Amino acid sequence: MTAHVAGGDLSRLRQLNADAVVRVLRDEGPRTLTELARLVGLSRASTEDVVQELLEVGWVAEVGPAAGGVGRPARRYRFRADAGQLLGVDVGGHKVLAVVTDLDGTVLHSRQLPVTPELGRSERLAAVDAVVDRVLRAAGLTGDRLWGAGVATTGLVDGSGRVMLSEALAEWTGVDLAGHLRDRVGGPVRVENDCKVAALAETWRGVARHASDMVFILAGWRTGAGLIVGGRLHRGFGNAAGEIGALPAAGWQRAPGHLRHAGDVFAAARTGDKAALTAVRRYVKDLAQGISALVLTLDPELVVIGGGFSRSADVFLEPLRAELDRWCLRTPEIRVSTLADEGVALGAAKLALDLSAGRSYTRSRN
Amino acid sequence: MTAHVAGGDLSRLRQLNADAVVRVLRDEGPRTLTELARLVGLSRASTEDVVQELLEVGWVAEVGPAAGGVGRPARRYRFRADAGQLLGVDVGGHKVLAVVTDLDGTVLHSRQLPVTPELGRSERLAAVDAVVDRVLRAAGLTGDRLWGAGVATTGLVDGSGRVMLSEALAEWTGVDLAGHLRDRVGGPVRVENDCKVAALAETWRGVARHASDMVFILAGWRTGAGLIVGGRLHRGFGNAAGEIGALPAAGWQRAPGHLRHAGDVFAAARTGDKAALTAVRRYVKDLAQGISALVLTLDPELVVIGGGFSRSADVFLEPLRAELDRWCLRTPEIRVSTLADEGVALGAAKLALDLSAGRSYTRSRN
Numbered sequence: 001m002t003a004h005v006a007g008g009d010l011s012r013l014r015q016l017n018a019d020a021v022v023r024v025l026r027d028e029g030p031r032t033l034t035e036l037a038r039l040v041g042l043s044r045a046s047t048e049d050v051v052q053e054l055l056e057v058g059w060v061a062e063v064g065p066a067a068g069g070v071g072r073p074a075r076r077y078r079f080r081a082d083a084g085q086l087l088g089v090d091v092g093g094h095k096v097l098a099v100v101t102d103l104d105g106t107v108l109h110s111r112q113l114p115v116t117p118e119l120g121r122s123e124r125l126a127a128v129d130a131v132v133d134r135v136l137r138a139a140g141l142t143g144d145r146l147w148g149a150g151v152a153t154t155g156l157v158d159g160s161g162r163v164m165l166s167e168a169l170a171e172w173t174g175v176d177l178a179g180h181l182r183d184r185v186g187g188p189v190r191v192e193n194d195c196k197v198a199a200l201a202e203t204w205r206g207v208a209r210h211a212s213d214m215v216f217i218l219a220g221w222r223t224g225a226g227l228i229v230g231g232r233l234h235r236g237f238g239n240a241a242g243e244i245g246a247l248p249a250a251g252w253q254r255a256p257g258h259l260r261h262a263g264d265v266f267a268a269a270r271t272g273d274k275a276a277l278t279a280v281r282r283y284v285k286d287l288a289q290g291i292s293a294l295v296l297t298l299d300p301e302l303v304v305i306g307g308g309f310s311r312s313a314d315v316f317l318e319p320l321r322a323e324l325d326r327w328c329l330r331t332p333e334i335r336v337s338t339l340a341d342e343g344v345a346l347g348a349a350k351l352a353l354d355l356s357a358g359r360s361y362t363r364s365r366n
Numbered sequence: 367m368t369a370h371v372a373g374g375d376l377s378r379l380r381q382l383n384a385d386a387v388v389r390v391l392r393d394e395g396p397r398t399l400t401e402l403a404r405l406v407g408l409s410r411a412s413t414e415d416v417v418q419e420l421l422e423v424g425w426v427a428e429v430g431p432a433a434g435g436v437g438r439p440a441r442r443y444r445f446r447a448d449a450g451q452l453l454g455v456d457v458g459g460h461k462v463l464a465v466v467t468d469l470d471g472t473v474l475h476s477r478q479l480p481v482t483p484e485l486g487r488s489e490r491l492a493a494v495d496a497v498v499d500r501v502l503r504a505a506g507l508t509g510d511r512l513w514g515a516g517v518a519t520t521g522l523v524d525g526s527g528r529v530m531l532s533e534a535l536a537e538w539t540g541v542d543l544a545g546h547l548r549d550r551v552g553g554p555v556r557v558e559n560d561c562k563v564a565a566l567a568e569t570w571r572g573v574a575r576h577a578s579d580m581v582f583i584l585a586g587w588r589t590g591a592g593l594i595v596g597g598r599l600h601r602g603f604g605n606a607a608g609e610i611g612a613l614p615a616a617g618w619q620r621a622p623g624h625l626r627h628a629g630d631v632f633a634a635a636r637t638g639d640k641a642a643l644t645a646v647r648r649y650v651k652d653l654a655q656g657i658s659a660l661v662l663t664l665d666p667e668l669v670v671i672g673g674g675f676s677r678s679a680d681v682f683l684e685p686l687r688a689e690l691d692r693w694c695l696r697t698p699e700i701r702v703s704t705l706a707d708e709g710v711a712l713g714a715a716k717l718a719l720d721l722s723a724g725r726s727y728t729r730s731r732n
Binding site for chain 1: 379522531579591593595596598600601602603604605606607608609610611612613615616655658659660662663664665666667693694695696698
């Protein structure tokens with residue numbers, strides 16, 4: 001069946017179909033047109049149109065046919081993760097970390113510099129510039145060769161990439177981070193709150209790849225949250241979603257304070273140290289109030305625990321689950337992030353990918 | 367520009383386009399093909415295809431041309447709200463209310479019976495049957511003539527229309543409300559929690575028509591919430607979203623208790639009665655904790671206050687706003703529902719519409 005369809009409609013449809021084809025090839029590996037058509041739910045003819053377009057713009061490449069078949073072997077296609085590179089930058093209180101990744105989120109190069117929360121604005125920006133220079137040099141890239149750049153930072157960020165409010169970093173409120181980076185790397189730059197992009201990273205490369213509704217918890221000396229709703233990052237009307245920690249009753253303002261302890265409190269708790277165990281129990285009780293508020297609000301499929309303390313999740317995961325069971329009508333599955341320190345930078349790279357994806361299907365690049 | 371497009375893709379595209387055309391005609395009134403094409407962003411030829419299909423299934427009708435033009439006047443089309451009827455039923459603690467509406471949510475007939483929270487299961491179901499019978503009789507309809515039926519009730523409802531948990535109504539946990547109604551009215555029946563559908567009603571016919579992220583608060587002797595995220599009702603993975611009231615720290619378990627007072631506490635507060643003013647202030651403080659948790663989580667564009675107490679919102683709206691300002695990073699706009707007692711039943715009718723909409727474009731009815 002064929003039909004008359006106009007240009008505007010077609011480009012919308014094409015985008016949907018191209019997204020679907022790219023997703024299947026990325027998640028399932030190389031496929032023939034027939035297989036692709038079945039997996040995506042398109043006709044073979046439409047699938048061929050889409051693949052042809054993706055070949056032209058470089059997102060997809062042909063691979064040799066699978067061995068062992070009879071008759072003329074069908075052509076197979078693969079997602080070209082190497083078609084472009086993304087820059088992701090994590091501007092935090094204690095480190096500035098930049099990664100260059102391929103389109104599939106594999107980290108190709110990574111560089112970081114230690115900083116402090118007290119560092120002034122221009123010093124922190126200088127650290128950003130230095131780290132970005134180094135990672136681009138390691139990758140043999142100039143900024144204008146990137147498909148896009150994403151930056152994540154602590155605090156509330158507005159839609160234009162300016163920091164609206166940062167309580168954790170000195171002289172950081174008001175900085176135009178997108179403008180600063182754009183001057184250095186050229187091309188599209190997007191800036192977002194670090195907890196939000198860490199949530200994004202979990203759905204891209206982490207433990208939440210198949211979750212459509214997920215709450216990400218940054219558990220560290222700061223506590224924060226990022227939300228995925230309906231498969232998308234939920235930013236909120238004023239880009240301030242996930243800020244439950246601002247409510248004193250949520251317990252997060254007090255939670256990490258319980259863990260001030262001589263030495264590594266989690267290590268001490270592992271050895272049965274009573275004071276350390278009490279500290280962890282108090283931390284968990286407060287942490288669980290805020291998580292319960294998020295869970296009761298959203299009823300997500302999954303809660304992911306990330307941030308610095310997630311390395312010690314073995315110590316507090318079971319008490320946390322027990323505490324959530326007390327308050328939640330339905331305690332979701334809880335998983336611990338495996339992205340370690342690179343989660344936020346990786347999420348920033350995903351921001352860059354999302355920024356570039358829409359245009360890439362419709363223009364030629366090489 | 368025309369192109370080869372296959373059947374599966376087309377039906378998806380058609381659905382999108384039909385939705386868009388129906389929405390424009392409903393919101394903007396009668397339009398010519400040329401106007402429609404511009405408003406929907408389709409080609410004229412595609413618009414004509416869509417309108418032809420909607421004419422066939424009865425969602426759209428032709429109207430006389432506008433007076434006063436020169437040359438041959440163009441045909442105009444209107445949304446046919448009278449093409450079908452929907453049944454919405456609100457099964458609450460104190461009343462059972464059923465409405466028959468047109469496809470645009472205009473209430474054509476409404477019937478109700480008083481009940482009590484203590485009423486047993488079979489008595490409450492008998493009240494439902496009686497109210498449904500009466501409203502259908504008033505409408506001159508039999509159940510099989512309805513496009514669909516929606517039911518809203520207090521408690522958690524699962525995807526099959528069974529009440530998973532109801533603390534407010536006696537013998538209500540476990541009742542198969544969808545099955546019960548289906549036996550009586552035939553055709554598709556959908557059941558949902560009353561706060562969730564009240565949120566839906568606000569986006570359909572209420573004060574949240576243009577909000578894509580909204581928190582609805584049921585403020586009454588029970589306190590509850592329903593969430594609209596990205597323009598859609600957010601149900602949650604286990605259909606338990608919006609249940610922030612289960613968390614003691616959210617204050618909702620305690621909030622209405624402050625209002626136990628001889629006579630109408632809101633009326634007394636209006637006259638300056640000190641005890642009543644104190645009671646309202648305490649109520650607002652507790653109510654605001656839970657609302658702040660929802661707002662800080664979701665950062666919605668809008669908070670809508672509905673439920674029985676919303677009729678007295680003049681007494682507590684300003685103190686509530688002040689209290690939210692204390693806790694929220696960004697206090698959203700707050701509006702008071704205008705749907706009065708029919709909001710939940712109307713939302714139930716919207717459930718029925720959503721249930722029927724997908725099929726209605728592709729089958730013939732009259």
